[in-house]
Amino acid sequence: MDLSGKRILVTGADGFIGSHLVEHLVGLGADVRAFVYYNSFNSWGWLDHSAPQVKQAIDVFAGDIRDPNGVRTAMRDCDVVMHLAALIAIPFSYHSPDSYVDTNVKGTLNIVQAARDLGVERVVHTSTSEVYGTAKFVPITEEHPLQGQSPYSASKIGADQIAQSFYLSFGTPVTTIRPFNAYGPRQSARAVIPTIITQIANGEDEIRLGATHPTRDFNYVADTVRGFCSVAQSERALGEVVNIGSNYEISIGETAQLIAEKMGRDIRIVSDDHRLRPEKSEVERLWASNAKAAELVGWAPEYGTRDGFGRGIEETIEWFTHPGNLAQYKAEAYNI
Incomplete structure (x- = not known):
């Protein structure tokens, strides 16, 4: 079609x-x-x-x-x-x-x-x-x-x-x-990548997060x-x-460190109990197979792999750190 x-x-x-x-x-x-x-x-x-x-x-x-x-x-x-x-x-x-x-x-x-x-x-x-x-x-x-x-x-x-x-x-x-x-650009601050970027962009060195060991795709x-x-x-x-999915797995903690590196900052991650899911509710590991998407509909990620993720993070940082965009986010608050 x-x-x-x-x-x-x-x-x-x-x-x-x-x-x-x-x-x-x-x-x-x-x-x-x-x-x-x-x-x-x-x-x-x-x-x-x-x-x-x-x-x-x-x-x-x-x-x-x-x-x-x-x-x-x-x-x-x-x-x-x-x-x-x-x-x-x-x-x-x-x-x-x-x-x-x-x-x-x-x-x-x-x-x-x-x-x-x-x-x-x-x-x-x-x-x-x-x-x-x-x-x-x-x-x-x-x-x-x-x-x-x-x-x-x-x-x-x-x-x-x-x-x-x-x-x-x-x-x-x-x-x-x-x-x-x-x-990417415009994502809610309830999500982890905007949470990290907006805290760093607002001058925080101690970044408040929930669990950092789970992995995501x-x-x-x-x-x-x-x-x-x-x-x-x-x-x-x-x-x-x-x-x-990208078929690339990375932990929340590694993601935070990559973002800090891209933003030229040293950070310390602080565990915030309010951001932790109940123990049995936490999804510990996500890593997608995208083989069916490739075979059935001809789709493949352009931002897959570690390098692709890095490029996507850079584009996301660029958008969030624009003063007009950053001003729309309440980085000091926990957004559920």
């Missing part, structure tokens, strides 16, 4: 990955409808910071993914839906799990139900590497068992199963994309966005789950 000229709905378009995806799709020549979370300030989230030509090109729909009528209205006349809208903060899911079920599970149900009824050509449903929990084997393939080690990950497992059930039951043209840890947002498009374009991906 050629995405140029297609009317594409992006839910969660106001967020970190969603805003980058909208900009990329506009660049490909797609007719983009951006579903943003309704608010009385008429804020479009990160899309407010997009280039004027992007804002002029998109059709913005303000709504709530939990509302089936609004979702159906937004999806009318769309060829493709890229469903990113979700609650994603793991600490917040510990004390507000009900909202995660409503947003992530019911929101996904609203999408696939409307897609079935409206005859949408393709739905790309967004999962997360968190559904795998701590790796039982590495690299993690799409056949790895699913483990709900937090209410967030459990809600995403439920959402994934809802999406797949509509493919199996009704032939709804769904593909599940499973990105590993995305990072970090993916620069440009690679993640290309993954979405590769999955959407592939007929072979229908009904499949596809990992989007």
Whole structure:
């Protein structure tokens, strides 16, 4: 499927990955409808910071993914839906799990139900590497068992199963994309890489973090966005789950030291109990196999390997340390 000229709905378009995806799709020549979370300030989230030509090109729909009528209205006349809208903060899911079920599970149900009824050509449903929990084997393939080690990950497992059930039951043209840890410009400070960068950029030498021994498979947002498009374009991906990961593993502690090195600073990491997950909830190891993505949809990371990760970190630092961008973050606070 050629995405140029297609009317594409992006839910969660106001967020970190969603805003980058909208900009990329506009660049490909797609007719983009951006579903943003309704608010009385008429804020479009990160899309407010997009280039004027992007804002002029998109059709913005303000709504709530939990509302089936609004979702159906937004999806009318769309060829493709890229469903990113979700609650994603793991600490917040510990004390507000009900909202995660409503947003992530019911929101996904609203999408696939409307897609079935409206005859949408393709739905790309967004999962997360968190559904795998701590790796039982590495690299993690799409056949790895699913483990709900937090209410967030459990809600995403439920959402994934809802999406797949509509493919199996009704032939709804769904593909599940499973990105590993995305990072880059605009990411929330609840995530570890912005947490480290913003503390250092604000002059801190003692960097407050949670557990530093777990490993992650970090993916620069440009690679993640290309993954979405590769999955959407592939007929072979229908009904499949596809990992989007770098196939490169690094610990949180090593990541912090790499960032400090790139920023020319010496740091000391201080453990902050508030940032620690409950012991059995911590995901100790994530390392993606991206072999299926390469074979099925022709995707490979441009920022994979240690060198690629270093380049992505440099680009992320450059964005976050711009005074106008840094001022939008509360580096002194713990963001859940």
